[in-house]
Amino acid sequence: MSTFLGMPSGSVGGYGNLPPGSGNLAGEVPFPAAARAALDNARLRRNLGHATATIRAKRAAVVGEVPDWEALRDAGEAIKASTMARLPELLEQLEGNIVARGGRVHWARDAGEANEIVTGLVRATGTTEVVKVKSMATQEIGLNEALESAGITAHETDLAELIVQLGHDKPSHILVPAIHRGRAEVREIFLREMPGVDPALTDDPPVLAAAARAHLREVFLRAKVAVSGANFAVAETGTLSVVESEGNGRMCLTLPDTLITVMGIEKLVPAWTDLEVFLQLLPRSSTGERMNPYTSTWSGVTPGDGPQEFHLVLLDNGRTRVLADEHGRSALHCIRCSACLNVCPVYERVGGHAYGSVYPGPIGAILSPQLTGLDGRDTNPNDTLPYASSLCGACYDVCPVKIPIPDQLVRLRAEHIEAHSDSAHLPTPEGAAMRAAAWIMSDARRFARAGRAALKARRGIRRGKPIIPLPPPLNRWTASRDVPDLPDETFRDWWARTHPQDVNAGPGEHE
Amino acid sequence: MTTDNTIARDVVLARIRQALGRTGSMAASAEPVAPDVPRRYRHAGEHPPGSPALVDLFVDRLEDYRARVARSADDHASIASTVRETVVLALSPNGTEDHADGGEVQDGILTAPGIPTAWVSGIGTRPDLGTMTPAELDAVPAVVTGSVVAIAETGTIVLDGSPLCGRRALTLVPDVHICVVRTADVVQTVPEALARLDPSRPLTFVSGPSATSDIELNRVEGVHGPRTLAVILAG
Numbered sequence: 199m200s201t202f203l204g205m206p207s208g209s210v211g212g213y214g215n216l217p218p219g220s221g222n223l224a225g226e227v228p229f230p231a232a233a234r235a236a237l238d239n240a241r242l243r244r245n246l247g248h249a250t251a252t253i254r255a256k257r258a259a260v261v262g263e264v265p266d267w268e269a270l271r272d273a274g275e276a277i278k279a280s281t282m283a284r285l286p287e288l289l290e291q292l293e294g295n296i297v298a299r300g301g302r303v304h305w306a307r308d309a310g311e312a313n314e315i316v317t318g319l320v321r322a323t324g325t326t327e328v329v330k331v332k333s334m335a336t337q338e339i340g341l342n343e344a345l346e347s348a349g350i351t352a353h354e355t356d357l358a359e360l361i362v363q364l365g366h367d368k369p370s371h372i373l374v375p376a377i378h379r380g381r382a383e384v385r386e387i388f389l390r391e392m393p394g395v396d397p398a399l400t401d402d403p404p405v406l407a408a409a410a411r412a413h414l415r416e417v418f419l420r421a422k423v424a425v426s427g428a429n430f431a432v433a434e435t436g437t438l439s440v441v442e443s444e445g446n447g448r449m450c451l452t453l454p455d456t457l458i459t460v461m462g463i464e465k466l467v468p469a470w471t472d473l474e475v476f477l478q479l480l481p482r483s484s485t486g487e488r489m490n491p492y493t494s495t496w497s498g499v500t501p502g503d504g505p506q507e508f509h510l511v512l513l514d515n516g517r518t519r520v521l522a523d524e525h526g527r528s529a530l531h532c533i534r535c536s537a538c539l540n541v542c543p544v545y546e547r548v549g550g551h552a553y554g555s556v557y558p559g560p561i562g563a564i565l566s567p568q569l570t571g572l573d574g575r576d577t578n579p580n581d582t583l584p585y586a587s588s589l590c591g592a593c594y595d596v597c598p599v600k601i602p603i604p605d606q607l608v609r610l611r612a613e614h615i616e617a618h619s620d621s622a623h624l625p626t627p628e629g630a631a632m633r634a635a636a637w638i639m640s641d642a643r644r645f646a647r648a649g650r651a652a653l654k655a656r657r658g659i660r661r662g663k664p665i666i667p668l669p670p671p672l673n674r675w676t677a678s679r680d681v682p683d684l685p686d687e688t689f690r691d692w693w694a695r696t697h698p699q700d701v702n703a704g705p706g707e708h709e
Numbered sequence: 710m711t712t713d714n715t716i717a718r719d720v721v722l723a724r725i726r727q728a729l730g731r732t733g734s735m736a737a738s739a740e741p742v743a744p745d746v747p748r749r750y751r752h753a754g755e756h757p758p759g760s761p762a763l764v765d766l767f768v769d770r771l772e773d774y775r776a777r778v779a780r781s782a783d784d785h786a787s788i789a790s791t792v793r794e795t796v797v798l799a800l801s802p803n804g805t806e807d808h809a810d811g812g813e814v815q816d817g818i819l820t821a822p823g824i825p826t827a828w829v830s831g832i833g834t835r836p837d838l839g840t841m842t843p844a845e846l847d848a849v850p851a852v853v854t855g856s857v858v859a860i861a862e863t864g865t866i867v868l869d870g871s872p873l874c875g876r877r878a879l880t881l882v883p884d885v886h887i888c889v890v891r892t893a894d895v896v897q898t899v900p901e902a903l904a905r906l907d908p909s910r911p912l913t914f915v916s917g918p919s920a921t922s923d924i925e926l927n928r929v930e931g932v933h934g935p936r937t938l939a940v941i942l943a944g
Contacts, residue, residue, distance in 0.1 A: 444934065503878075
C-alpha cells in the first residue's frame with residue numbers, strides 16, 4: 199500500500215446526476231461529536247476491544263493456513279470489477295433465469311419503493327408477521343419500520359439482531375450487530391424483554407443461545423412469509439445464496455410458503471464457478487472460520503422443497519450513483535465480511551453507532567458518503583466520515599476483494615473540500631493551510647525562510663504542546679496532536695555547514 | 710409484473726448504463742472494460758478424492774467444529790451397525806458410550822427417502838415422504854441422510870435435496886442429524902466440490918452443528934439448526 203497518500207488524480211466525484219440513496223444511510227450527528235460520546239463509554243470500549251481482538255486472532259489463524267489466499271483475493275477483486283462492467287447484461291440474465299425457475303423479480307429505485315414492494319407482497323399473503331434473516335439491505339431501507347407501520351410484525355431471527363431488536367437498540371457492526379453488548383448485557387436484555395424466559399438465565403453464551411432457540415422455535419414453525427437478503431446471486435444459473443451460522447437462515451429460507459429476498463444490484467457474480475472464490479474468502483474474513491456452519495443456495499422454486507413462492511427485489515438506492523464514479527465504484531465490490539471493521543483502530547475505539555449509517559467502519563466511511571452524496575457542509579454527518587480514519591491501511595490489507603479503502607478516503611476528503619468551497623464559497627481551514635503550504639513549498643527561497651522562521655517557534659513548544667494556546671481554528675489541530683520537537687537548525691543549514699564544498703550541488707537552494 | 714415495476718426496471722437499468730458511461734455525457738467515466746479474472750488459486754488439492762490423508766484431514770476439521778465422527782467400512786452391514794451405534798449415542802440423555810451398549814433405539818427416526826434401506830436395518834426408521842409439516846418434523850428425534858460431496862479442508866458436507874439427502878427441512882428441524890459420507894465423495898478443496906454440484910438444486914453446505922459467534926465473537930455450538938451433527942465416514 200504505497201499509493202494512497204498521494205493527491206487524488208482526475209476529477210473528483212464523477213457521479214453524474216444519478217440520485218442518492220435514502221433510508222438508514224446517515225446518522226444525526228457528525229462523526230467527531232458521536233465519537234467523543236462513544237469514547238466516554240468505558241463499557242463499550244471494553245466490549246469492543248475484547249470482541250475485535252478475538253476476531254482478529256481467529257481471522258489471522260484461518261487466513262494463514264490458506265496457501266493461495268492472495269491469489270483468491272486477486273480473483274475476487276477481478277470478478278467483482280468484471281461484474282460491474284457487465285452489470286446490465288448480468289442483471290437481465292439473472293432475472294431471466296429466476297423467472298424461468300418460477301420466481302418473480304421486482305426492481306426498486308430507492309428505499310421507499312423497495313419497502314412498498316415488500317409490504318405489498320406480504321399483504322397479498324394475508325399474514326401479519328414475517329421472519330427475517332439478518333440482511334444489511336433491509337436494515338439500509340428501514341424495512342422493519344415500514345412493515346410495522348403497515349401492521350406487520352417483523353421477527354429478527356439472527357441472535358445478534360434479536361439482541362438489538364429486544365434491546366430497542368441499533369446495530370453497530372455489519373456481521374455482529376450486537377458487538378457492543380457483552381454477555382452480561384445480553385442476559386439483562388433477555389430477562390427484561392423475552393417472553394417466558396427462564397428467570398434463572400445465566401450469562402453463559404451457550405445458555406443465552408439456547409434461550410434464543412427456545413424463544414424463536416414457535417415463530418419459525420408457524421411463519422408463512424420470510425424476508426432475507428442475499429450474499430451472492432449467480433447470473434448464469436439464477437442461484438441465490440445466504441451464508442450464515444445459526445440455522446435461522448435455513449429456517450427462513452426453507453419453512454415458510456413465501457420467500458422475499460431483497461438484494462442490492464451489486465451482489466451479483468457472473469458464474470457458478472465464481473462462488474468457489476467467495477465461499478473461501480467470505481467465512482475466513484468474517485467470522486474467522488474455515489467455513490461458516492450453513493450456506494444455502496437456491497434457484498427459483500423447487501417443487502416439494504422449500505417456499506413455493508419466491509420474490510427477488512433488486513435494489514438501487516444510490517448504488518448507480520456510486521457506480522458512476524470510476525474511482526469510487528470499487529466500494530460496490532464489498533462482500534460485507536466486516537474484516538475492515540475488526541482491524542480498524544478507529545472502529546475499535548468508537549464502535550459502529552458513531553458512523554450513523556448502517557454501514558460503519560472503514561467500508562462505511564467510503565460507501566455511505568458515496569451513496570448519499572457529500573454536500574460540503576460540516577454539519578452533514580456523512581461529510582465527516584472520510585476523516586474517520588488514520589489512513590493506516592490495515593483495512594486494505596485484510597479486504598478479501600482488495601478495495602483500496604485508504605485511497606478512497608483520501609479522494610473523498612478532496613471531494614469534501616471541493617464541495618465545501620462550492621457551497622460556502624470559502625475554503626476549509628485545512629484547504630487554506632494547504633494552499634499556503636503549496637505557495638511556500640513551490641519556491642525554494644520561501645521554503646528556506648519558512649524553515650528558519652519555524653525554528654523560532656521552538657521555544658514556544660513544551661512537551662509537544664504550545665506554551666501559549668493557539669487561537670481557533672488552529673487549536674483544533676493541537677488539541678489532539680503533539681507538535682514534534684524541532685531541531686536546532688534546518689536541514690538546509692546543516693547541509694551548508696557540513697558540506698561547504700557541495701553547497702551548489704546540494705539540496706538545491708539556488709541563491 | 711406491474712406497470713410500475715416495468716418503469717422501475719427500465720429506470721434502474723438506464724441508470725446503470727449511464728453510470729457505466731454507455732449513455733449520456735458523464736464527466737469522468739469512460740466505459741469500463743471487464744478485466745480478465747486471474748484464477749491462479751488452487752483448483753484441486755494435492756490429495757486425490759477419498760485418499761487416507763484427506764479423510765484424516767476431514768475428520769480433524771469436523772471434530773474441530775464439534776461434529777461427532779464415526780468410521781465404518783463401506784459395506785451395508787458395517788454402515789448399518791455404525792448408524793445404529795451413532796443413533797443410540799446421539800439420543801442417549803448423557804451421551805456416554807456406556808449407555809449406548811444395548812440401548813433402545815427411539816421410535817420415529819426419519820431417513821432421507823433415497824438412502825439404501827440396508828443402512829438403517831434393525832432400527833425402527835421410516836423414510837420421509839415429504840408430507841410432514843414443520844411442527845411435525847419438530848417432534849422427530851433424529852434423521853439419517855446421505856450426502857453428495859464433502860470438503861476436507863473446511864470440514865463441510867453438502868446436501869443437494871436429492872432423495873439421498875432429503876428435502877431441506879428434513880435436515881434442519883430435527884435436533885440430531887446423522888449423515889453418511891462415502892469417503893470417495895471427500896474432496897480436498899472448495900472448487901473441487903463446486904464442480905461436482907448442480908446449482909439448479911437447492912444446496913446446503915453444512916460445517917459442524919448450528920453455531921453462533923454473536924456473543925463476544927466466540928463460537929458457541931447449538932442454536933437453531935441441529936445441535937448434534939454426527940458424520941459417519943464409510944469406506
